[in-house]
Amino acid sequence: MEQEITAHLPVLHNHDPLPEISALAARQLRADGPLMRVINKFGGKIEAQMAHLPAGLRGQIESITTQALTRAVSLAQHGRNAPDFGPRGAPALAALTGAVGGVGGIATALAELPVTVTVILHAILRAAEAEGFDTSLPEVRAEALRVLTMGGPLADDDGINTSFIGARITLTGPALHKLLAKIVPGFATVLGQKLAAQSIPVLGAVSGAALNTAFLTHYRELAHIRFGLLRLTALHGAEPVRTAFEQELRAQKRLKAR
Template sequence: MSQDVTQLVLPPGDHAALKVAVKALESPNLAAKIADYAGIPVNRVLNLLPKAANRQLSGLVRSAVLTGLEVAVDTLNEKPPPSPAVGFSSFLAGVTGGVSGLFGFGALTVELPLTTTLMLRAIAEIAQHEGEDLSKLEARLACLEVFAYGTKKTSEGVDVGYYAARALISKYTSDAAAYILERGAVDASAPVISNLVSEIVSRFGLVVSDKVAAGAVPIIGAVFGATVNVIFMDHFQKMAKGHFTLRRLERVHGSATVRHHYAEIANDLAVPRGVATASTAR
């Protein structure tokens, strides 16, 4: 007879780690964080998004995600430092953002893929610190998945929680991993690869739009490049820490148990995400 997950109690340390993860994964989006930093209403940032979310930006985001996929497949199994160098990664992102800020939107062609790669490597360090084996393709692609967890809304505007988003994105990741292992390379034209990239782009692009739109807010614009990139990097590092904390706890306690406690904590924090009824994720 299977054990009732509602009766399972997590050790205090694991419960505390889970609570931190829930707060990170169900936290306000990037636009809200930027608005909070600038001391302006969040709607002022959000109202600028349609100007930023254009076809050119979508193409830049897709290129950045493809670059990230290639990095994830080819180089993320290199030995990382003993502990995540998150501060240094944020500093580098700030530098690239500051340079980009001098040249405007056109610099995103160079800056966005570079910043995405820096973030992906920081995410990989966090993953390994949480016990992930980056010699496995599945773990490396799980690093790329983090870019899909940076927003609560899909391209159709549906508000979803972490587990609902993970259930969907993990299906695409699994299909892509099987294809890459069989072929030994990333073929961007293959449907399974295109599906994975498109799903990440549809979510990551919304966060990048927040980042670009922030440059149109006067109080942010003066320090747009460096400051917003640091907020951008910090946002995804927190997503990564939450994501890989959950994966670590699931390896120890089982997915069902962790999801049950996740839902309870989210409810206690008054974050109505519907995680208790989300589709099963790996």
């Protein structure tokens, strides 16, 4: 239950959530950085390029992603003892793996994919900790995995799924595999788009390092937003927070469009 996940969060009496909700809405609008906006403009070319990727590549990406996330979630059972690369260290590591992966085309990109997936998930977990959550709890780790379904960096969608955990779960064996079965296909598509984007000539100046950094930053921002909203629901209830967030997001979109 939400109350169980947030049991150790501080309760702030007479706390007005609107300023923080407004800040989270603004953060949502900024989640797609300049690099992602450039790549989105080439969405059609990326889709066409995906058709030329080697046969069976999607299956490989899904298999690699499943294995990497399974290992990363297992490591996260140790909570704050899991690797913490820091706010600057994580993008730096993502950039390094992206640069290495870009050296030899698809072959090296696939080889570095497990590291990239692991670094992204642990950046999400560190964002959860920053919002006051205990990442050793299976509910929190499950919610971290769900961040990967929240509109990938190449998706034309700046909305956010503000549904929250409603039941206590375990993340071992069949339960983990069932959750990953829902998450991996969509996330694998996003990773496939990343590989395709790296192979478009017009985007030749965009290195694997820059792409990896942009992807990690995007998902880390979504994690801060999701866990920030989840923390606020513990204090004010899910429906009021959801409604206020959606209203604020619409209002800021209108101002931005002027």
